[in-house]
Amino acid sequence: MPSPSPPVPAPRSLSVSSLTLKCTDSDKQNFNDDIVTFNIGGHIYSTTRLTINENVDSQSLLALIITNQTTTQLDHHGHYFIDRDGIYFRYILNYFRDKKLYLPENFTELKQLCSEAKYYQIDRLINEIENRLNRTNEQNNQLQIGLNFTLISNLNQGGRILTLIGPLKLIRLFSIETIGKQFLKIISNFNDPSNISCQCTFPLDDKLISCQPFDQLQRIVLAKQARKMGMAVSYCDDYFYIPIERQIMLRDELAQLLLNKYHGKLLHTNITYEKNSNTNHDSSYTLVENWFIPNISIVKCEETNGLSNKNESIYSNSSMTDGF
DSSP states (O other): OOOOOOOOOOOOOOOHHHHSOOOOHHHHHHHHHHEEEEEETTEEEEEEHHHHHTTSOTTSHHHHHHTTOSOOOBOTTSOEEEOSOHHHHHHHHHHHHHSSOOOOTTOOOHHHHHHHHHHHTOHHHHHHHHHHHHHHHHHHHHTTSEEEEEEEEEGGGTSEEEEEEEEGGGGGGSOBOHHHHHHHHHHHTTSOGGGOEEEEEOOSSSSEEEEEESSHHHHHHHHHHHHHTTOOBOTTSSOEEEEBSSOOOBHHHHHHHHHHTSOOEEEEEEEEEEOOTTSSSOOEEEEEEEEEEEHHHHHHHHHHTTOOTTSOOSSOTTTTTTTO
16 A cells, blocks of 8 residues: 655745845845935925036036035025026036036027026036027028018908008918919029018909019019019009919918017007998998918928929020010
8 A cells, every 4th residue: 555645745834024235234234325305495306416516627616515515504404405497407417417417498598598598607518508599589580581571451351451562572471373473482592582562452253363573674674574473463564463273262261470470569459440331331440460470481482382493494595685
């Protein structure tokens, strides 16, 4: 008769305490020493000494503070207290961590942030902020150079645009047809359309812009070029017509486009009215506005609508003056 099998021992249970890694007092001290906490104007930030030391010079303020080489006040929690704006310090600390300066969209306080970087003596960050400031200043200066024009709309007809008085270049704001784009490219080879002042009117039912330059010589030359390209021209060559792809937008639509996309500025507004003595209808109200639009916005519009002079015209450069 076979002998019985020996009993199998029960598996040994492991307590949580037996799995816990034990740190020596020396390890705990080293861990605590590596973390440094700042109280910046009431805002608490914690980081490591390594993060600080990797990003600043040994003689900069933060390096001197964490090595106790300068007198620094401690708050009641033992944190290093610095009497500066704590909101900006978050961008500085994140710059240390990411090695790159990330700022919110439309951030407008670069000068204040640069002042904080100078206080903490962070040269690399100072250089990056100053480069951004220079680019911002250049962009702001470009936004001050541009074109002025007058826009006339009929308020009784839902803000229908009646007339635009200003440089011919501004018709690029509208969806002009390909032949009109080619026309503008050609005349750009001889005279910047921003130097050609026109009165542009918008017929009610026609997909056309009627352009009448104020200068008589420009009027004749441009009408001649328009006729050569098969565009409609008045009988006396007083004005020419630029065809458009769709009906002209209403005043409010154009205003939103100017303000939100092209950095336009509304300089002055006036409402006039005229009584209609021949009918029983109410008076006719006309809105007259003076606008400004930066040149860089016109360039942006040209690129969007395929009007950049980077592309070669299908016509020769002599087409405007040939035979005139």
